[in-house]
Structure formats: structure tokens, C-alpha cells
Amino acid sequence: MESIESGSQSKNWIEQFYNFPPLFTLQPNPSSRKRQFEVWTKLLQTHCSKSNQFIITRTEALFTNNEISRDLSEEFITELFSYLIDNDHGVPSKGGGSPKPKSKEEKHLSGQGVDSLIFWFIPRERWYERLYEYAKTNGLQKGGIATAFEILEDQAFTGMDERVLTILLNGMMSTRKCEVMLANDGITIDGVKFF
Amino acid sequence: MRRRVGVASVVNGKASDHLFTKKSSEIDQNAVGKLGANLDELKEKLKWFASKHQLELQTDAAFRNEFLTMCKSIGVDPLASSKGYWTKYLGVGTYYYTLAVQIIETILSGADRHGGVMLLRDLWIRLERHRPKFLRDSHISFDDIFHALKMMKPVGKGCGYIKTSSHIDQGLVYCVPEEMKQDQTLLLKAVGESGKSYFKIEDMIDTLGWRGSRVKTAVDQLIRDGIAWVETGADATGRQCVHYWLPGLFLNNSFEDD
Structure with a gap:
């Protein structure tokens, strides 16, 4: 009988799924389709967290698998983006901060x-x-103020830009842990006050 | 000489019939009595044997298999009844019952990936990995898995094994919520036998000798059950074509979920 080791490949199953050709075709069965989007979410999470990548475009490199010569269709990408938005994995980068x-x-x-x-x-x-960890580390959790620039300097937020930070801080206000102070244009963040 | 025809002959015949009946019921009673005594003795012996070898039954795959072969040769199948005497006293039933539950759990835990169909090899690797600590030195054999699957037969047609080649471990074990219909089983077998993890409708029309609509119906059911995935693409000449893929064969399903 073969040993356990010889049966397994070095790739984990999510990586194997990336080489599974039907992953690039929209599945007609709803539960397989849901599964398929979950796999894509995992793949994107792994890929983006490695390089602190916050923006995904329609020409994202991951959407083309050269090894098996498959890529995602426009229709597929629209469906995938919809899934990501609807499940709070992302927001359209041009829309405001609040999800539809x-x-x-x-x-x-x-x-x-x-x-x-x-x-x-x-x-x-x-x-x-x-x-909030950032605020605590810098002693700001009791009404202290930080600018967007200062926050983005911190290593914990590598790869993040002001636009992304704005969306996060606006969302974070609902937790009552911070308050955003806007500049005169009403869009740019002047600073943020932590509680 | 002519046989006598008359009342006396009839009366005589009746009397001897009666004698025969009486004698035969006597013999029957004797035989049943003896058989009962024999069976009791056999039960006692098996019980004694099983309790003496309980540890081997739980830990030694070869011993388990030989024990079952021995039982079968004397016309006893401890796996045929899921409850009652054999399970209670022989312990061997308990072993396979536990294994059966593990098989179901293992297959269902990955069903959102493969729809409930996986290679025997992958199933075995996972079962071995999750063997209880105190049984670490003992192994599960393919025979054990087959016995456990056989034990689940009375429950329905939801679980089973599909042989695809002389390599037993390359066969498919399935466990689906309802039942695996004959055509789906034959289709899975044909794909497994092809040595590939995908197929086209036309391939299967040739292999199985079915009409296209029959193949399509079976494929559609596999898709509905999440056992097959669809891929639409273009072939080398740019013509649109559809391939059906089985994740249970394509992916290495011996991995854990995360």
C-alpha cells in the first residue's frame, strides 16, 4: 500500500483549483457557482495580501492562467465583481464609501x-x-487626532492610499470609535479623531 | 402382477403416510434441537474467540479480513445485521460501523468541492490521517473500506464503490444524499476507465453506446449534484465545444478543507 506522502502533491487544493479549467466558466449549478466564487475570493485574498494590493481591475493578472491557457470572460468578471461587492469583500473604486x-x-x-x-x-x-490598534499604539484613543498622511506612513497600512483609507474611516465611524474631519472640499480627509 | 385396487390399499396407504409424517416430524425436532444446541455452541465459541481477539479485531486489518472470511465460510455474516447479536458480541460490527460513519463524514466534508465522489486513494489517506491516536499503529485496509460500504447497503443506494481499473485505489467511492442512479454510475465508471478527469458527450456516446439524449440526461444530473462541472471553450480549430470535468478525479482531495 502506498504511503500517505506519495499521494499528496505540494500544492494545496485552492491552488489546484486554479488549474481546474471549469473554474473559468460560469457554472450553471447555483451551488457550484457559489463554490466557484468562494474559490476566486480565496485566490484573490492570497494573491493580494502577498503584495498588499488593494485595487483589482478587469485586467487583473490572476484572471489569466497561462499554465492552462484559460482566462475569465467579461461576463464572468462582472458576475465575480458583483459577488465580491454583494458579500462585502470589496467596493467599486469610483463609487463613494457606502455599499449599494x-x-x-x-x-x-x-x-x-x-x-x-x-x-x-x-x-x-x-x-x-x-x-484602532494604531490609535492605541500612538496614544490617540481618547480624542487624539491623526492625519491621513500620518496613518498611511505606518507599516500596518502598506499599499493603502488615501482613497482606500477614506472609505475605511467613513465606515469605521459607525462603530463610534472615530470621527472623520473633512477638508473644505467635503471629500478629502483632514484628520481623524479617535475615541 | 397387477397392483391391487381397492379400499384396503387406500387405507394402508393412509396409515403409512401417517407413520411417515410422524417420523419426519420427530426427525425434524431432533435436528432442530441439535442445530439449536450447535448454534448455541457456535455462538459461545465465536463470542469467546471475539472477546479473546478483540484487540486484534480492532487493530489488525489482515486479522479482521480473515475473521470475516472464516465467518462467511461457515455461513455467518457478522456485517449483514447492523444491530443485535453479532455487533453486540463480536465487536467487529462496531469497528465497521464506526468506519462507515467516518467514511460518510469524510466524503461529505469535501462534498462542496467534489459533490460526494472521490478516489479511494484520497479517501483512504484522509481516513488514515484521522485514525484515533490509540490506534496509531494499526492501519485501515481497502478491504475494511469495502466491508464498511457493504454494511451501509441496507440504508440505501447512496454510498458505494465504482471500480475503474485494476488499480483498486484509483476506483471511485461515492456518498450522495439520495441515491446514485444506474446511468450516473455507469457514466462515472466510463470516465474513470478512460483515465481522464474530463469528457465530451460524443466520447461517452461512443464508449457507452448510448443515445446522445441518454448521456445528456445523466450528465445533467451529475451537474445538478455538483459532481460534474462544465467548461465551455473553443477547440484547436476555434469551434465552440463543451467539456465536463469531475473535480473528484481532477483535484487531489486528500487535502483538508483549509
């Missing part, structure tokens, strides 16, 4: 017309925690 309200009658796909996505390769809530 979901209504059941709405047939319009949330990924339609979206060219690029801000992707949370770790969950949004974890980013809030990291931001």
Missing part, C-alpha cells in the same frame, strides 16, 4: 460597469481593528 443598498427586485448586477474594485483582502472589520 440591496433590493430584491433589482436585476441590475452590482458589478455592471465597474472597471475596478477596492478589494478587502482581509475583512473590513479587521482593518477597523488595525486602525
